[in-house]
Amino acid sequence: MNSLMTHPNPRQKFVLQGIALVILGAVFFPVWNVLKKTHVSDVPISSVARVPDPLSNLFNDLYFFLSISFLAILLGVTCAFYLQEWLPETNWVRRLVENQVSILSGIPSLLYGLLAVLIFLPYSGVIQKIETVSSDGNVGAASLKATVFQGDTTLFYAMLLTFVILVMPRVIKTTQAALRSVPMPIRESAYALGASRSQVLMKHVVPIAFPLILAGGCRAMSCAFATAALFIGVCIWSHAPQSGQMTGGFVLFLGGSLILSILSSFLIERYSPVPTRNT
């Protein structure tokens, strides 16, 4: 009963957070090693800039982007539900994951963008493919895209990975906060009426928490969109866009980011549960 996990004193909490930091360090150390060996010439911004015309097939791109985001958010929400609703507060896995999540969600999204461009893209093998295809000269945008997206799934995985580590901690954190914000008396009175855990969850907790979960998802997506917009912008400005076609993507992501952040603020403002008088 009186173990480390049920009653951590401040010193034990400190130790737990230390363990969380060490694990995080252990994950990032190899990443740092890779980063050290990456030469500036490897950085594929020029290649990214040459991916032509994201607006030529706008809806396909949007579909692609949104499906990835949907997957990442779904994963995050599922994790948060599992942590918050199924694992007891004293579970050590939950404590460790929560520590990690709060560290990860505090890292600026720009750094995740850098991670994607500097690590995932060069090492996903996709860049080489773009280079070979582009060196052929006049290759139509459509066929290039077909090669990149449909012929090879590596880019999909690189994007998915970036999205997951950028979006997931934020979504987990906001979803947990949303679930916690559902007043305890509501759960208690529903349980007292003989409702099962899933009935309480589906009929009371989720409907109340849903706008806030959505707001968290929107906010995380807004971060991701803003980062994407920034990198696309850097590509344009550093590579004198002859075509000007990338501007479409820039505007798309920047606008998307703005709209999503406004939407999330609106949702939070409108649907935050009023603090109940009950304890």
Place this chain on the structure above:
Amino acid sequence: MKNMHTNGNNGSQTTPIIEISDLKVHYGDKSALNGISFDVYKNEILGIIGPAQSGKTTLLKVINRTLEFTSQTSIEGSVKLDGVDISTIGDVYGLRRRIGMVLPLPVGLPLSIYDNVAFAPRTAGVRAKSELNEIVERCLQQAALWDEVKDRLDTLGTKLSGGQQQRLTIARALSHQPEILCLDEFSIAVDPVTTMRIEDVLDTLRTEMTILLVTNLVQQAKRLADRTAFMLNGDLVEIDTTDVIFSDNPANQATYDYVNGNFG
């Protein structure tokens, strides 16, 4: 295990429906109940009085097993419902349906008035519309709310006034026809007139079910309860017929002081 008390006002109250023996509850290192034992008889109103922090709410939560949602609690001792230890009951949802619970402050579930009352029957598997209508009307009438809300059953339950919401929670607690009704300081958020109306309701219910009435208003216990228990700092100081507790010579001096407002 216990002798048959004949503390009740009449002979029908000698069958114990709840038997609590040596119940201890700890929140972390803090003790909330330090080993209390008593029986609750069928179809009686048992008033439970005592100052804050005396373990009254904890006791009710142990009985309908909602204390399990509070982390870091440990429960020792046994609570038997009709002779069955409640911690061994597999169907905890069924157990909670046998016990109605009304919380101190009205908690309207975020549903319409109709759905609030129909929630428990629905979870118990009642689907027929006519049957649900009947249950909703009966419960709202029992809780003295029917006349005020019968024309707007589909408005949100949370839109009602405090007193109406509290009566709604009573209607909801009655909707699954519990054998035991636990009321936890129901009159905190309710005006005196409504309180009296609810007390009348409880008075009519005493023939149908056992009522555990936790209250801060000692006069309320005096008005309603057949027997009264006085709790203090997690101990059961005294349990006896209401007449004895409110007489000039209860067994314990602390009881006399509390009941007469000389406490602290």
